[in-house]
Amino acid sequence: MEIINDQLAGGEHRKARVFERAWSWVQALPGKLKNKVTKVAKNTIKLGKDDPRRVIHSLKVAMALTLVSLLYYWRALYDGLGVAGMWAVLTVVVVFEFTVGATLSKGLNRSFATLLAGALGIGANHLAGLFGEQGEPIILGVLVFLLAAASTFSRFFPRIKARYDYGVLIFILTFSMVTVSGYRVEGLLEMADQRLVTVLIGGGTCIIIAIFLCPVWAGEDLHNLIASNTDKLANYLEGIGGGEYFQLPKDGKSTKVIKNDGYKSVLNSKTTEDSWANFARWEPGHGRFKFCHPWKQYLKIGALVRQCAYQIDTLNGHINSDVHVPQEFLQIVQASCITMSTESGKALKALGTAIKTMKDPKSACQHLETSKNAVEDLHIALKAASLENADVLAIIPAATVASILVEIVKCVEKISTSVHELSQQAHFKVAEPTVSPENKPQLLHRGSINPLLLDDGDDSAHVVITVDEMGSQKFSSGAKSPKTK
């Protein structure tokens, strides 16, 4: 009996608790709602501040849509196009993308696919008409089935998927709509014609607004992404070079944890790079980029930068482990490791700047050379070192860090080579000599300077850097000024 009472009491108690909880939840509701609204508002402002082009894009889409809608309200146009005018609205919503490349890709895909499918659809209708009233729907059904199956399958080809996916979709769409409508709607040709005109109006509006009103170029985004990815790795490497890992511990304590996770976003950048490079190919020449800008080379650099990021990720795990490196070993590798990471970081930074400013990346060569020399120094130091009575176990983490750094230097060299290729393909500006050409004639006119001496000066300004380890490549850097004599 007592047990039952207890159970009853327990039940009552539980009910009361549930009620209490529900009540406190209701009481907290306005506060929660307010919090939620504040959070969303904050997020919205942050999203807009992070990239103000987002706000502009939203306004652009709204403008294009309103423009096309207003056209529809305009009597003359409405009488000409009728209900088909709706297609213009639809086209604007579907085609207008964030970047010019994506908008162009979708707009052109849509236009051509509509044209082709419309023509084929009308042809199919004529063909089916030959089979009489009974046969027509059957023939049309079979044709739709075959074309839809073949087109859908073609979307699995990686190349078609990457560039013409939307076109194939619109092709199936238009073809089935034209054949299907042809069976019922009078004046099929007129309909197809109207559809094409409205698609062109909608697509044209999008493309014009996208290109001429604060354009967002996929190519430029790709360009900046690759440069900033290179920069992120550079920051990490410079960070550990100047950081505490390679410092001899003071007071027996060392705080080696490095919190520079900026490089992590590089690890997963492949998809973005691929899609931007794909859109960039659709874009016309703009600003510093010509029509046939070597976008593929950016992907090559991107892949190498990512490979370097993988190594940095492994390095990061080792650097942040809790092992004390013995002082004697640290003294052997310290100098060369610091040079390797700092200088390869500087080389990467120079490469990133070279990409960003589209200038000759030769300033990276010197840093790269210094870091390669540090690799040599490390090898020499290690060859000479003897580790008698050394704690092998304690040495290994530092040795691993050094070894990965050597690999990173190799990787940076590959990145440098491919940035040089890009610089040649895209005709990057050759860095201006510090003795600017404008000053020279002025100097000559003064008459106080011996031309022979000037010539000498010119020669000395012409530096030939021969990089042996780069194989047959020779970099010639120097003054661009004309030799006047």
Add this chain to the structure above:
Amino acid sequence: MEIINDQLAGGEHRKARVFERAWSWVQALPGKLKNKVTKVAKNTIKLGKDDPRRVIHSLKVAMALTLVSLLYYWRALYDGLGVAGMWAVLTVVVVFEFTVGATLSKGLNRSFATLLAGALGIGANHLAGLFGEQGEPIILGVLVFLLAAASTFSRFFPRIKARYDYGVLIFILTFSMVTVSGYRVEGLLEMADQRLVTVLIGGGTCIIIAIFLCPVWAGEDLHNLIASNTDKLANYLEGIGGGEYFQLPKDGKSTKVIKNDGYKSVLNSKTTEDSWANFARWEPGHGRFKFCHPWKQYLKIGALVRQCAYQIDTLNGHINSDVHVPQEFLQIVQASCITMSTESGKALKALGTAIKTMKDPKSACQHLETSKNAVEDLHIALKAASLENADVLAIIPAATVASILVEIVKCVEKISTSVHELSQQAHFKVAEPTVSPENKPQLLHRGSINPLLLDDGDDSAHVVITVDEMGSQKFSSGAKSPKTK
């Protein structure tokens, strides 16, 4: 004069060469065309063979489209829906995706967005009607502008982008179309109603065909992808464990190059995993997966597997370098390195199999334990080792490989923990003992077997493995063969 003649001759010569080249190109054309056709045909067959579901998907889309088109030919339905029937065709083409999840996501997004935007659009029309003939287009234009801008901006929120992007698109589309048409078309309500019905017919057809005719589940694809990614890493690790890197060189020669690049595809799998997990959330329960299957946990495992792949990528660079490891050092690390890589490979393989078969992943624990013991052994061996007169430079690559292997073992442990979490969340089957319960009574009924002895045998076959380092978890694995006497 001679020079001019030479130049002329050169010009003639060049012309002749261009002509020759053009001619040979024309001659080669049929062959080239044939090659191209053969190549495309081969690619098509390969694409179909690689994943026959692609062919089935194409046929399914074609079927859905033909079905909806035939509905349109059917008089009764046409009279009811009129030209709006075209929307059903459009919906099928746009909504039908490869996986059930994607189709459901698009179909539901489209239906709800159409419903919501249609209602709002009709409301907007009524509102604008209050402002008279002059004011109506202006009010409608302003409303379209505001809603389009806000909705377009909302697509930049990562959460909305991931799940409701298509819904927002259709929302803008339907809203502007309804408001715009409302201005001209009589019977707006009827139109909105027709549009909704046709969208539901199209979407419904897609969803039914996608689910009930050879369904392709995004969730299952994600499940298999994670399992196969784990397997790929396992193959690599087992490969180097059994490979030649850790073998003492014979005849001074060692061919250490390992050509197992299978793991490379793991490096860039994030985007695929994310999108599949996203689609999987839309899918109803199917087969072994319940409605609330913990898809997020797969992403967690996927991220760890990728981290392990980064380390393997770095390891790969070191293993394939051309450095001879000194025999004395190799002898110190050989045994534990082989065990580490082989056993962590086996552990990964067991984890992959556990995921694939949805069985308790405890068989991995033993391998993981062995590999962790090997790490201990390595530490002990290195602590005891003295490297007098050793070539430090030559040792470092092998030391690095060992050090990265230690990190990989740590990473595999993390993967194991998160697979265990998955196993608990998704209620994986506990591995059945091979002594199936049905056999026992049978054995007993024979009467020739001493129950006491059988009991004994049972005990000895029943191994209890207590894994101390895994905290409070105890794994109990059963006998593999019934002991009959």
